[in-house]
Structure formats: structure tokens, C-alpha cells
Amino acid sequence: MEVSVLPLRRTLEVRSGENLLETLRRNEVPISYSCMAGRCGTCRCRVVSGNVLVTGAAETGRPTADGQSVLACQATLVEDCTIEIPEVDEIVVHPSKIIKTTVVGIEDLTHDIKRVRLALSKPFSFSAGQYASVQFAPDLVRPYSMAVTAGGEEAEFHIRIVPDGRVTSYVATQLKLGDAVRLSGPLGTAYLRSKTTDPVICIAGGTGLAPILSIVRSMAEQGVAYPVHLYFGVRSPRDIYGIEWLDELKARLPNLTVHVVVTSTNEPGPYRAGVVTDAVKHDWDSLKGWRAYVAGAPAMVDASTILLRQKGIRAEHVYADAFYASGV
Known part of the structure; x- marks a missing residue:
């Protein structure tokens, strides 16, 4: 055969x-x-x-x-x-591992997003943009994207607290410093492609900023010279976070342009108003020859994927792992 x-x-x-x-x-x-x-x-x-x-x-x-x-x-x-x-x-090969970790940081990023930092018991290899299965207790497991690059002593996750969500309610009310948490992975296919010089557009919605941060941080470590446009869409001004990280990345990557787009706002300010996909549609007549990384809610990921393909990006060059809200 x-x-x-x-x-x-x-x-x-x-x-x-x-x-x-x-x-x-x-x-x-x-x-x-x-x-x-x-x-x-x-x-x-x-x-x-x-x-x-x-x-x-x-x-x-x-x-x-x-x-x-x-x-x-x-x-x-x-x-x-x-x-x-x-x-x-x-091609990437990161044999799957189960890693024991310890909670070393819990802080509020917004009114409903927690930053959780975990100290790793041993090295955890992954490609920027991938995610892991995070187990807080035997019956409390949820996939979350790493917000940092590999090679450090910590993993970092941005977790939106969902009302009545089993896992996120535990994170909001019971998780504490020193707790043991198990990671397994890495998982996902929306990882940074490092052997290309094609320009890149990133679209992040809410905590979808976490894997995009990992990707752009890895670009900064590699010193890439190609253009990178990062669109960060949120519902309201109080949902914006990570601006200091984005400013730092702009200083390290001269060709990085950041667009923060707020759906519902009547407040004057430095951010654009509207839907993030509408901002991309307005800004670009063609994205032929570009690559894209998309992260966020499934509806946003689907709409972005359709738009990017309409703008000329090849289907196989749109990288996205949408997360669904079951068991949150």
C-alpha cells in the first residue's frame, strides 16, 4: 500500500x-x-x-x-x-508534559480579568501562541493561553471571571498564593511561525490578548523587522488592559503598530470606537501576502477569519484557536 x-x-x-x-x-x-x-x-x-x-x-x-x-x-x-x-x-515538536506548578501571583487586570502567575517545577517547552490545560482541582480544568514566552521560570495566564462559572469562580474566590496547580500541554496550532518574513496582523478580543502578547513578545526576542499590526478589541474602556506591556513592545519593535478598539464608548480618548473587525476592514484594502494570528471569542475569531481571507490572506496563513465557554 x-x-x-x-x-x-x-x-x-x-x-x-x-x-x-x-x-x-x-x-x-x-x-x-x-x-x-x-x-x-x-x-x-x-x-x-x-x-x-x-x-x-x-x-x-x-x-x-x-x-x-x-x-x-x-x-x-x-x-x-x-x-x-x-x-x-x-513544524514544531513539543512532547506533551504534565507540570506541577505553584501559584506565585494573583492580581486584577480589569474588573473581571485576573492575572495568574505560576512557578514551574521544571522547564515547560511551547511555541508562542499555544495554550495549556490548567487544572486547579481534580474537577476544575480549563484551557488557557500562555501570555509569556517559553524558557522562563513562570507561566502566566489571563483569566476572565464568568458569573457562575465553576472554574473561574474558584479562581476568583478560592485560589491563593502557594496553591498547587497542574499544567498539561502544550496544545494548539496558532503558534508563531518563525521562519517567515511576511508582514503580520494580529487580532485579539478580550483575554485573547494573552496569546497575542506571547507571540509579539517572541517577535521582540527574535528582533523581527517585518511590519506587525496588532488590533485589540474590547467591549468598554474598563475592559482595556496591558497597555504598558504594549507600549514596551512598541519600544522594542519599531515596526509594531497597536490599535485599541472599543465597542461601546462615548468618552473622548486615545482609542478608536467601534468593532475591531470593522477597524481592520476600514484600514486595509488588501492584505495579500500577510499572515494573521487571531485569538478571542469564537464569534470574533470566525468573523475575523472570514474578513482576513476576503482581504487576500491565504486560508492556511490565518492561525486561530478559538475557545468556547463550556465548563468555565
Whole structure:
């Protein structure tokens, strides 16, 4: 049985019943992976032709259709097929870890956003823009994006407190300095692509600023020279945070331009009024040749993704991990 791999134009001889990710790794085909269990999404690829069986827990035995996206770690090879993997310059490999941490900081960023800092018991490797599963107690687990870059002694998360949310209510009322918290990951595919010089647009909504901060902080560490436009959308002036961090990043990245957009405001001030996607639509006739990172509520992420593609950014160059509010 043969598997053709695009864009490498390689053909692999395999046996029926083999796992796709294991086959790619054995043949030294470059592909991102982390958790190996279908949770992180980093080994996503596309079935161009032929069939594989999706073997995830919820979909065991489901055949694919041409053009369908699958996770390589959850795909079983059953016939000749053609698989398209991400561009080589997008490959990252951070084997999934479970890390014990200790709460060393809790502070208010806004009226409903907490900054939680965790001291790491050992190094935690991730790419800027990824997130982790944060477990505060056995039944209190939620994904949150890292707001800092890898290599430090702490992880940092920005957590919006949701009324009656189980996890966020615990963070607001019971979490304290010295508490033990478990991290697992990293997870997510909206990580910084470091081997490109294409200009970048970032769109963040609310606490979606956290992964965007991680991405732009990593750009500053790398000293990138390409243009970066960061749009930060919030509901009202009291939801704005992180301005001092953004000012610091502007000083380190001369080509960084920051746009803060407030949906509901009658107050004069330095910020733009309106919806963040409308601001992007107004500012740009074309974004052809650009790359984009988007983070925030699913509705904002979906609207931004559609707009950016309309403005000329290739679909595969719009990187986004939307978070849903279940179990908050």
C-alpha cells in the first residue's frame, strides 16, 4: 500500500492498519505533534485523495472524504491515499508534559480579568501562541493561553471571571498564593511561525490578548523587522488592559503598530470606537501576502477569519484557536 505525501512529493510504502503519525515519524517526514492523543491539534493534515479511518474515541471507524482535515495521530491507513502536511517551516515538536506548578501571583487586570502567575517545577517547552490545560482541582480544568514566552521560570495566564462559572469562580474566590496547580500541554496550532518574513496582523478580543502578547513578545526576542499590526478589541474602556506591556513592545519593535478598539464608548480618548473587525476592514484594502494570528471569542475569531481571507490572506496563513465557554 502506498501513501503519497504533499508537498514533499514523497511516496511511502506502508502496511494497512498503520497509524498515520507513526508512519510519518518513522519515515522522518517533518510534521508537528505533541500530545499524541488527539487533543492538541498540532498534527493536523489533509486527506487529498483516498481514505483513512479516523480512530478518535468519539469517531472510531469513521472513513474520511477527499479534502477532509484529520489528526495524523488519530488516523489509520487502510488504502492508497494522498496526504498533505503543513509547510515545513511551520513544524514544531513539543512532547506533551504534565507540570506541577505553584501559584506565585494573583492580581486584577480589569474588573473581571485576573492575572495568574505560576512557578514551574521544571522547564515547560511551547511555541508562542499555544495554550495549556490548567487544572486547579481534580474537577476544575480549563484551557488557557500562555501570555509569556517559553524558557522562563513562570507561566502566566489571563483569566476572565464568568458569573457562575465553576472554574473561574474558584479562581476568583478560592485560589491563593502557594496553591498547587497542574499544567498539561502544550496544545494548539496558532503558534508563531518563525521562519517567515511576511508582514503580520494580529487580532485579539478580550483575554485573547494573552496569546497575542506571547507571540509579539517572541517577535521582540527574535528582533523581527517585518511590519506587525496588532488590533485589540474590547467591549468598554474598563475592559482595556496591558497597555504598558504594549507600549514596551512598541519600544522594542519599531515596526509594531497597536490599535485599541472599543465597542461601546462615548468618552473622548486615545482609542478608536467601534468593532475591531470593522477597524481592520476600514484600514486595509488588501492584505495579500500577510499572515494573521487571531485569538478571542469564537464569534470574533470566525468573523475575523472570514474578513482576513476576503482581504487576500491565504486560508492556511490565518492561525486561530478559538475557545468556547463550556465548563468555565
